[in-house]
Amino acid sequence: MREVPEHISIWGELADVEHELRHVDVGGVRTRVLRAGTGPDLVLLHGTGGHLEAYARDIAGLAEDFRVTAYDMVGHGWSDLPDTPYTIDVLSGHLLGLMDALGIGTAHLSGESLGGWVVAWAAAHHPDRVNRLVLNTPGNIANKPEVMARMRDSTLAAVRNPDDATVRRRVEFLFHHKEMVTDELVNLRRAVYGRPGFLRAIGNTLVLQDPEVRKDFAWDPVWVSQVSAPTLLLWTEHDPTGGLDEAGLLLDWLPDACLHVIADAGHWPQWEKPDEYLRAHRDFLLLGKAPA
Template sequence: MTIWNELAGLDFTLRTVDANGIPTRALQAGSGDEAVVFLHGTSGHLEAFARNIAAHAPHYQCHAIDMLGHGYTGKPDYPYEIPRYVQHLVDYLDAVGIERAHLVGESLGGWVAAHLASEQPDRVLSLQLLAAGGTVANPTIMERIKTSTTNAVRSDDIELTRARLRLLMHDPADATEELVEVRHRIYHQPDFVANIHNLLSLQEMEIRQRNLLRPERLAKIQAPTLVVWGHENPFGDVPEAKKMAEDIPGAQLQLYAECGHWPQHEQAASYNPLSLDFLAKASAQAKASA
């Protein structure tokens, strides 16, 4: 199944949005009164949500973006710490006229989304944290991310990109050849190569520690929250997910067997209806309290 087949029959736009001076690649689709913004993980790109857009677009305005320094979005020369990502996200929301959004964040995207929800609750209608990072600093996992990504970026050998993508999946078949080729091309843009140290700055212990989602920050989140996790997540065990859900008031937890670090992709057939049900309830809650 290719990305084009996943989007077949769907009217969508792939465009570059000026987010306060940062050219930002965005896939936009759907309609409705409310927006859902999809945020990928470290060294990822908007294609991470190719299996989700068509299911959500009949009900919501959908925006899948390449985050700061990622994909085909601008890559300024400074370390990409969480406040920088948050500001870029807010700038994108402002640029496209979204006052409040449902945020769906995978890995790094969840880290960024949770940080925004804790600081600017008026911008967030609901929060989905899919294998979200940011609550722990495990040096072994940080080194695995840094080394596997750097090796794939510094070498032209597509096998290293394939290995980096397969690291995310329980079933290697979910790392489709199309995704491998998309990521390999992204990894070898000159500005991506030049800024890989900035993109991986959160894998440095001192930098990561000052950006962590600590329990007191998670406790400030007011938006309805869904935590989704895979039992075979290579970057975090189930207790990490349970602790995250416990620290966020009223959060719901969904665990998937035979699932790694991309639950929205690996378990799309189950995740999409789960997400839509959660979004509908969050929307009703927001309207009732308005």
């Protein structure tokens, strides 16, 4: 008999997990939220053009130790798409507003890519709301123009023409092992990118790839050094948005940080290497130690 694959579907990952999926009003923004588990609060933030399903392979494991909240950021997924630039202060404000709406005073924050940028900004400017911080492949710390252009062009191409081939290329960008990109993941992105108003919304997200806009929020030791929360930098060997040299910048700028590198993974270690991703979070957030 042929063995059942390790990953069947997103629903398969959540099938035996008690969870709640609903929309929450956050300052007038209808925000899609998934919650599971009990314990210390842990809020998960996805990346540019993403949605909470980015964490489908991790919810069950994290829910064993944490009250997990994953959500679609404003202008993303199936949350509302107001016509305003989604700059880092706006995304951070939406995060804090969601925490208020859910009655979360303080939480551990873990953000991937754009989400990492948002949680770092929140920790620097609202230190009283953050316990510990995980920056998961936060991307382009050095603000390289060529990386900005690649992110902008590939994302716009997929949203303007959300056919299977174009969106698949955009999702494959996130993976070192491209064979792990499922039809389900691609079609979820196609559904999001095809939402009415999403082309305008992605333009409002991609303002962060404009150097003139980005300069007010760019990674910089002036504000990064204000992050007082203990921080785990979760990097990979094959992240297309930034190498270990950029992790080194953050280690220099952050007052209390450690680095863990996940081998054989790209921009989405939470999907490609879920066991190691979970172990790193447990070690750092629960035990207060750097992952082995």
